[in-house]
Amino acid sequence: MGSAGGSAGRRAIFKPVFRSIPFPAALALVAIALAACSDDKPNPNDATPSPGPPVQITAADFSFSPKALAGAVGVPFEVTLKNAGTVQHTFTIDEFLVDVQPNPGVEVTFTVTPSEPGEFNFYCKFHVDRGMIGAINVARD
Numbered sequence: 001m002g003s004a005g006g007s008a009g010r011r012a013i014f015k016p017v018f019r020s021i022p023f024p025a026a027l028a029l030v031a032i033a034l035a036a037c038s039d040d041k042p043n044p045n046d047a048t049p050s051p052g053p054p055v056q057i058t059a060a061d062f063s064f065s066p067k068a069l070a071g072a073v074g075v076p077f078e079v080t081l082k083n084a085g086t087v088q089h090t091f092t093i094d095e096f097l098v099d100v101q102p103n104p105g106v107e108v109t110f111t112v113t114p115s116e117p118g119e120f121n122f123y124c125k126f127h128v129d130r131g132m133i134g135a136i137n138v139a140r141d
């Protein structure tokens with residue numbers, strides 16, 4: 001459904017912007033972009049949010065925010081989870097052996113390393129039935 005049109009559209013937008021930048025500045029931008037990527041593997045896919053940066057998640061009574069995360073196989077990312085609710089919540093991802101349970105008002109930081117690609121749920125073990133569920137999309141890396 002229009003994937004060819006989509007990439008042509010992106011090129012049409014990109015080209016004039018790039019042309020208006022003086023050549024040395026353009027090189028500097030490329031250098032910055034390369035430096036921003038992880039040292040070992042540049043990310044060729046701009047459409048995927050780059051994994052690695054810390055993620056802030058709030059657990060409330062009874063929801064997570066945000067409800068969607070992105071990661072890549074084998075790339076650890078740091079999660080800071082704040083329990084902003086009045087009861088205990090968990091942040092659980094069965095597939096990646098993640099199961100943390102901060103008390104109300106407490107913030108915990110931990111690392112998640114996706115071990116396989118696909119879409120997986122994170123949820124609160126106590127309140128999944130009340131809508132405390134979200135998804136992490138893990139790209140093959």
Ligand SMILES: [Cu+2]
Pocket residue numbers: 062088089090124125126127128132
């Ligand atoms: Cu909960």
